[in-house]
Amino acid sequence: MSLNLCCISIALKEKGYGFQIITWTRFQQLGRTEGLRILSDRILNNVRVTQKTIEYCAQNNWGYRLSSTIFPLISFDKANIKVQELKDHNEIMDILAETGETARKENLRLSSHPGEFTTLDSENRDAILRSITDLELHGFLHNSLGLPKNYSNPINIHLKNEHLGFVDHKNRINESISLLSDNVKSRLVFENNDKGRWHCDNLASHYSNMPLTYDNLHDAVNPSGEQNTNIRRFCETWGNYKPLFHYSEGREDNKRAHRDYPQNNLNFFQNNRKDLADYDVELKMKDLALNMMEGK
Numbered sequence: 001m002s003l004n005l006c007c008i009s010i011a012l013k014e015k016g017y018g019f020q021i022i023t024w025t026r027f028q029q030l031g032r033t034e035g036l037r038i039l040s041d042r043i044l045n046n047v048r049v050t051q052k053t054i055e056y057c058a059q060n061n062w063g064y065r066l067s068s069t070i071f072p073l074i075s076f077d078k079a080n081i082k083v084q085e086l087k088d089h090n091e092i093m094d095i096l097a098e099t100g101e102t103a104r105k106e107n108l109r110l111s112s113h114p115g116e117f118t119t120l121d122s123e124n125r126d127a128i129l130r131s132i133t134d135l136e137l138h139g140f141l142h143n144s145l146g147l148p149k150n151y152s153n154p155i156n157i158h159l160k161n162e163h164l165g166f167v168d169h170k171n172r173i174n175e176s177i178s179l180l181s182d183n184v185k186s187r188l189v190f191e192n193n194d195k196g197r198w199h200c201d202n203l204a205s206h207y208s209n210m211p212l213t214y215d216n217l218h219d220a221v222n223p224s225g226e227q228n229t230n231i232r233r234f235c236e237t238w239g240n241y242k243p244l245f246h247y248s249e250g251r252e253d254n255k256r257a258h259r260d261y262p263q264n265n266l267n268f269f270q271n272n273r274k275d276l277a278d279y280d281v282e283l284k285m286k287d288l289a290l291n292m293m294e295g296k
Contacts (some may be wrong), residue, residue: 001274002109003281004063004244009053010286011164017049021072024079039073040086047092051099053110063109063244065280066141074125078128084141093144100145109278110147111244112138113156120176121169128176129264130289139183149186150233151211151241156189159207161196191246192230194218194256200230204237212237213247214266214277221255228271243277260284262293273283280288 009017011030019260020042027035050070057064073079083089085224103110138155147153177185191213192200201224203212206242221226235243249259262283283289 001269001276002061002063002278003247003292004065004109004278005053005057005287005295006065006113006280006282007069008286009056009069010288012049012053013027015163017052019046019049019067019069021069023146024073027079035084036081037087038091039081040088042081042086043074043086044069044092044095047095048097051095051102054099054103054110054244056287058106058108060287060290062102062279062287063111063280066110066112066115066138068115068138069113070141071137075130075134077133096141096144097146100147103145103147110142110145110153110246111156111280112142112154113280114138116158118157119160120157121159121164121172123161123163131221132176132179135188136181139187142187143183149182149188149294151238153187153190154189154211154213154244155187156191156213156244158193159203160193160196161273166202170206178287189213189244191215192218192222192234194221196222199224200234201225203219204230204233208233208237210237211239211243213245215248217246217248217250217256217258221250221267222264228243231273231276232295241274245277245279247279258282258284259288265293 022039022042025040028039038072047070050066054064073081074083086092094257096165114134118134120128122128135155142153164172189211190207192198192215194217199222200219205217212234213229219230247261249258249264251259260283281293
């Protein structure tokens with residue numbers, strides 16, 4: 001088992017290694033020429049932070065979930081910006097290639113989890129097309145890191161539509177997937193939700209033909225069946241690839257909200273569960289929580 005850092009290192013951020021964004025409003029205020037200059041500077045910063053974070057993860061024997069904020073505005077259709085337009089394009093690509101080489105050399109597992117508005121089952125076709133653009137950006141990032149087109153480096157999303165029947169829902173998903181490139185399709189996985197229809201049982205019953213990400217907190221607050229059974233069913237969907245699951249704990253005042261630090265991880269990882277999968281740790285205090293889980 002490897003425990004994986006999600007997106008941000010608090011320790012590195014305190015040392016000045018933080019991701020930078022620029023909003024569409026600010027970009028427009030600056031004008032396209034100046035906006036592209038600043039955007040390029042910020043993306044260059046973000047790939048450097050990614051490189052530093054992956055080196056940090058390698059030192060700690062952690063995997064890493066890539067941040068979804070590395071390329072601000074690049075997948076935003078109104079901006080109509082290509083990475084190739086950036087003045088620092090060559091350096092950005094060189095750093096990504098070096099970073100991917102480090103990850104491979106250190107046998108460090110990478111993954112992505114696009115934001116909550118990235119969906120393939122919306123009733124709004126424009127929302128689906130925007131989501132496809134965002135997913136393709138994640139696929140581009142994985143390719144730029146030199147990652148294989150397979151489930152060793154998954155791109156994880158949720159199913160959301162609660163209004164369609166199962167047959168219509170699957171048809172919409174299949175139609176959306178058909179619009180994706182192999183860069184995304186070869187890495188795409190689904191995760192059980194913390195509320196609504198797509199709990200573990202329904203997800204495993206209807207989408208066992210693709211890898212499924214088991215989230216223990218979502219299963220706890222949106223239960224369906226016995227936990228060990230759900231874990232086993234989800235593991236089986238990964239075939240020859242080691243599953244990548246999510247681990248977190250809920251707060252007392254809001255069971256769906258992620259706790260800062262672990263309290264019950266020893267209970268969850270008993271009975272050989274730790275050997276079944278790798279785990280993205282979604283506790284709020286990031287690497288500080290990981291250190292606590294590992295007794296550092």
